[in-house]
Amino acid sequence: MFALILLELKTVFSSHKRIFFLSVLAFTCACIGINASMSGLLLTRTQHQATEESFGNKTAYEITMDGESDTYIRVFSNENSGKVKSLFEALSRDPSIRFRYSTENLMDFFDPDDPSYNHDDFPRFKEEFRIGYETGDVVYDDSYLTLKAIYADKHFFSEHGVNIEDGRSFQDTDYIVDSPEGIVIPVVLGHGYKDLYQVGDRIEKAHMGTVDPLTLEVVGFLKEGSFYYDNNAIRVLLDRYMIVPSIETAYDGLLENGTYDELTHAAYDSMKIINSRILCENADREKVEKRVREIFSEYGFSELRLSEESEGARILLHQARENLTVSILITSFVIVLITIMILISTFYRITKDRKKYCIYSLHGISFGKISLLVNIETILIFLCSAILFFVMRVLLSSVPALDFGLHRHSVISIFSIQILLLFLIGLYGKRKIRKVDMSSVLREHE
Amino acid sequence: MDLIRVKNLSKNYGTKQKIPALKGFDMTLEKGEMVAIMGRSGSGKSTVLNLLSGIDQLEGGQYLFEDTDMFRLSEREMIRFRRENIGVIFQHFALIDEFTVFQNIALPLSLRHIPSGLIEEKVRNAAEELGISTLLRKYPKELSGGEAQRTAIARAIITEPKLILADEPTGALDEENGLRIMSVFARLHEKGNTLVIVTHDPQVASCCQRTIRIKDGRNEP
Structure with a gap:
């Protein structure tokens, strides 16, 4: 043959x-x-999949702002933190609006200008950094450590199907800071950190946009391969992320000089408003648009605009x-x-x-x-x-x-x-x- | 001892309108016999050869090859039966034009697990026996009718089949080449081969031990 x-x-x-x-x-x-x-x-x-999972069969809006950088600085200045807090609370508590504000940001651990920080605080510095940045595309030196974090809203775990492997996810009380003293913020770590930390470990000297350091306490670990779709409908793998609650303050942070303490300012910065999304059923679009504009007007934020985002993606x-x-x-x-x-x-x-x-x-x-x-x-x-x-x-x-x-x-x-x-x-x-x-x-x- | 026993063999052609080609043909063939089947054009003699060789599908009657009931064989078994037991020679030689004489003769052996050295030896022996050993590198189109038919005979006998069937083997040849081919058949018969030659030529039939006559698909008395 x-x-x-x-x-x-x-x-x-x-x-x-x-x-x-x-x-x-x-x-x-x-x-x-x-x-x-x-x-x-x-x-x-x-x-x-990204469009469906991000927006579902719904309309999504983002909040944008007219004006140059000076407008931005003015609107989200420390003095305005109380107004921003009121706006945030109005948007997040209005029953006719689905307000989502999970966002990605960095978490700083070193302050190179402060002599009181040293490497002993982070004995596993390089391992932490290696996990935080898989490709090493962020330049680092021995005096600086920045890790990737998701500032999660209350719906993050339930709506994105993000599951915990060990420990727990966040409870409602984790999102509330009721005193500026001795703050301990719970953190859920991505699977990549599992060899470095255990549930109950504390990570000191974290800066969530604040000069004063906070303490993070590991309360859980995500399953390997966990992901979520961010506000731009991009799938984000969470193995190398730390998830921290996007906190709200329950104390009066107004100081005598008319400014707010730095935690209040950090908790109610532009990230909570500009990086947020408002979701609604397609049939409710007009009603929701009207209500949001009413809230903007009611709290004096005439610079803010509502832009439909899901249409572009579709x-x-x-x-x-x-x-x-x-x-x-x-x-x-x-x-x-x-x-x-x-x-x-x-x-x-x-x-x-x-x-x-x-x-x-x-x-x-x-x-x-x-x-x-x-x-x-x-x-x-x-x-x-x-x-x-x-x-x-x-x-x-x-x-x-x-x-x-x-x-x-x-x-x-x-x-x-x-x-x-x-x-x-x-x-x-x-x-x-x-x-x-x-x-x-x-x-x-x- | 009988090699073949055929009884009441029948065959029709056509799908819509059946045209009978055989209407109850009988024959027996003993091992080592050389028999001619003679008849006019359209009498059914080639149909007999097709049925005996398994080229055509059997329809009615009985056909025993040694003790094997040929009607019981599946398509695959029939192909194997043909490979192992039958050598067929056609009037127009049925050689493969793209193959050399050597490759044409070696074809039946190349399907068996035989070492190439042994294939070469067998082909050369067969070619020598048939007087075509100088033609092994040639292609069929370069051969005369007699040479092509001897190549076809070499191919038919190379596997030492139990039965050699020849369909008008001298029909396309001149008288001289026809006689040469018949002398080849006579030699094969002397060596103990069993041959059935289908012909309408009385001279060819006279070279056989006996003749079976066929007319209108039946044995002619």
Whole structure:
């Protein structure tokens, strides 16, 4: 059988090598198309998932602000902290509004200008830093430590499906600081920190936008691979994050000089308002927009604006879907063309070489094996085009503009399509050979 | 000892309108016999050969090869039976044009797990026996009719089949080449091979031990 396969291959190269090479190029193009479609499909699925999970079937608004940086400084100045607190409380407690204010920010642990800090406070400094920044893209030196944190609202764990592996998540009381003295803030750490800390450990000298240090107490760890979709609908993996409650103060932070203490100012800074999102059912849009504007006006925040955000994401998703449809259509068209091409080629080969295949059958080769011999060229085309595709991928990977990327879904799809096509043409070939009238063909005089 | 026992063999062609080709044909063949099946064009003699070789599907009657009931064989078993027991020679040789004489003769052996050295030895012996050892590198289109038919015979006997079937083996040859081919068959018969030759040529039939006559799909008395 092997000798016959070699003879068939020899015939392919001696009689129609041009067609063979063109077929290899055509199927290589199909492989690239399949890869592009798969990439598009995965990207669209991710976008779709992110949009759905971030906004659901709802409308999302962000709060923006008109004016330059001086306006920003004025609106969120220390003196205005009481007004911001009132605005925050009005928005977060209004039953007709779903106000969400979880946000990503940094947590500082070192103050290089303060001589009282030293490395003994953070004996595992480098390990902490390594966990905090997987790629090391933030420059650090021995006098500074900044870790990534999520300042979570009360809905963070329940609405994003973020689960705790050890310990507990936050309780309502964790969000309230009722005295400026001896503050201990609970913290839930990402799975990456699990080898460094245990539930109950305390991390000293944390700065949540305050000069005075706070103490963090580890109350739980997240499951490995936990994630949430941030306000920009981007999936954020939480393994290297610390989750701290976005605190509210329950004491009067107003000082005698008319300013607020720094914890009150830190608790009610712009992050709580500008980085927030307001969600509502599509049908309630007008009602919610009206109510929010009323609150802005009521608390004297004429600079704030309500901008619909979900619409943009939906338009992007719609465009991505359209692009994907085009990509899938083109790829399907190429695959259909190739299938037809291969079937015609099989039909032509069986018709042209029917005497040879009848002689094979006469000498005891089964129809299945004859079908294999008929399609050996196709198998070779598939093999060569797959190799060419991967070689192109490797060669082009050094040129970012030309690199078309590759992932396992594409590889699986390409091989699945090839196997399916081979199965189909194998069946077709077998059926076609079986129909040939052997006795007439073997008597033909050429 | 009987190699073949055929009783009341029948066969129809066509799908919508059945055209009978055999209407109850009987024959027996002993091991080592050389028999001619003779009849006019359309009498059904080639159909007999197709059924005996398993090229055509059996329909009615009885066909025993040694003690095997051929009607009971599946398609796969029939293919194996043909590979192991039958050698067929056609009027127009049925050689593969892309293969050399050597490759054509070696074809039946290349399907078995036989070392290439042994295949070469067997092909050379068969070619020598048939006087074509100088043609092994040639392609069928470069051969004369007699050379092509001897190549086809070499291919048919290379596996030492129990039965050699020849369908008008001299039909496409001139008289001189026809006689040479018949002398090859005579030699094969002398060596103990069993042969069935389908022909309408009385001269070919006269070289056989006995002749079975067929007319309108039945044995002619």
